[in-house]
Amino acid sequence: MCKYKIECFQAQTRTTCLMSSKNKIVIIISQIIYRNMFRLIIILIVFQQLKFLAQDLSLNDNQGDLSNKTFVEFMWSNDFVYETDYYYTNGFAFEVLGPWAKPIPINRILIPSSDKSLNQFGVTINQDIFTPQERVDVEKQLDGDRPFAVYLLLGLIKKTFDHANKTKVMSEIQVGVLGPAALGKETQNGIHDMLPTSSRVNGWENQISNSIAIQYTGEFYKTLYQVGWIEISGVIKGKLGIPYTQVEVGSILRFGYFDAYPYDLEMFSKNSWSVYFFAEVTGRAVVYNATLQGGLFSTSIYTLDEINRFVGNYNLGLSLAYKLFKLELATNFNTPEFPGALSHKWAYASIRAGF
Numbered sequence: 627m628c629k630y631k632i633e634c635f636q637a638q639t640r641t642t643c644l645m646s647s648k649n650k651i652v653i654i655i656s657q658i659i660y661r662n663m664f665r666l667i668i669i670l671i672v673f674q675q676l677k678f679l680a681q682d683l684s685l686n687d688n689q690g691d692l693s694n695k696t697f698v699e700f701m702w703s704n705d706f707v708y709e710t711d712y713y714y715t716n717g718f719a720f721e722v723l724g725p726w727a728k729p730i731p732i733n734r735i736l737i738p739s740s741d742k743s744l745n746q747f748g749v750t751i752n753q754d755i756f757t758p759q760e761r762v763d764v765e766k767q768l769d770g771d772r773p774f775a776v777y778l779l780l781g782l783i784k785k786t787f788d789h790a791n792k793t794k795v796m797s798e799i800q801v802g803v804l805g806p807a808a809l810g811k812e813t814q815n816g817i818h819d820m821l822p823t824s825s826r827v828n829g830w831e832n833q834i835s836n837s838i839a840i841q842y843t844g845e846f847y848k849t850l851y852q853v854g855w856i857e858i859s860g861v862i863k864g865k866l867g868i869p870y871t872q873v874e875v876g877s878i879l880r881f882g883y884f885d886a887y888p889y890d891l892e893m894f895s896k897n898s899w900s901v902y903f904f905a906e907v908t909g910r911a912v913v914y915n916a917t918l919q920g921g922l923f924s925t926s927i928y929t930l931d932e933i934n935r936f937v938g939n940y941n942l943g944l945s946l947a948y949k950l951f952k953l954e955l956a957t958n959f960n961t962p963e964f965p966g967a968l969s970h971k972w973a974y975a976s977i978r979a980g981f
Contacts, residue, residue, distance in 0.1 A: 695950065695980045696724035697748075697893065703974035707957075711824075712759040713772055713970040714960070716814060721783065723748030732782055737797040737844060739786040744894060750781040750798065755810045756917050757827060759968065767829045768928050770966050774833035775917035776810025777869050778802045779841065787891050792849035794891065800843070804869055804921050805836035832928050837921020841867035847878070856881055861908065869916040874939075876908025882945075892947040893980055899948045904956075906941040918964055933964045950980030 703717035727733070727747035739745055758771035767774075781800035787793070802808070811830035818824035843865050851858040856879070863874040882902025885895050892900050912935050916922070920929040943956025959971040 699978035701976035705972035719752035736784040778808035794847040796845040871913040
């Protein structure tokens, strides 16, 4: 019996010693971690800052690599997807960006930027066509419907991206013509002649008459929130002149795979590819719309005296980019632009490539 008690005591002693040793090890490790916690935090902070610095340097290197590239973009807008063929019915837009455009003297009137920002300069040309809802009866076209209108504009554009402040600024000066000289009738009926299911549109003789068009555009984008695959930005847009004088405010949501570069500047990304959905919602305050009210320096056969001063718009689309190539598909929606009008929607496709 005594021998058994002695053996039990010895076993308990060994167990107690073992537990005591484990506790001492845990205490020692805890003391080491506690004493060095501040150092560990400092190391983690420094590592994170070095990571961000490395990302910035890679972005800057990529900017330099692409600074001598020329980018060409073509966009086609049309409402045939929704089988409407009225209001904003067709549009073509070309944009060519490259370092050769920077020395053009007129660029000085575009919004200035710092040397640390990424700046792109280029030239643009676009034509937009508008027709009434009534396609056949000319008398109905002249009774509260939308006037026929078209403009053709040539412009100089500048895009600026400030990575530190996560802002993008676009400014553009355009000059051109509003009216028959912009070749809206020839463009629309020419397209319809090529389509067996379409017929020529009557009433172009009553379109908004010829007038000089001069317009200055400015747009400001600011990233407000970005985490993972989601980004929310605020946007302010303004146009001054003819055909439009207006202010627009809204927000843009992006969801997908992309990095710090904003919409329309994906080619400078350090990633080889990006894919995302986007949704833009804006409200527009309209001061003057020459496609409805006519030019300031001419008299038209038919214009509208009243227009809606506030117009809503949304834009939903998909963007796919691989290195210097980009494809974008989207749909637009506008609330009525004048009393008695309908809401309207159309779609567009754009292709961009770098050389």
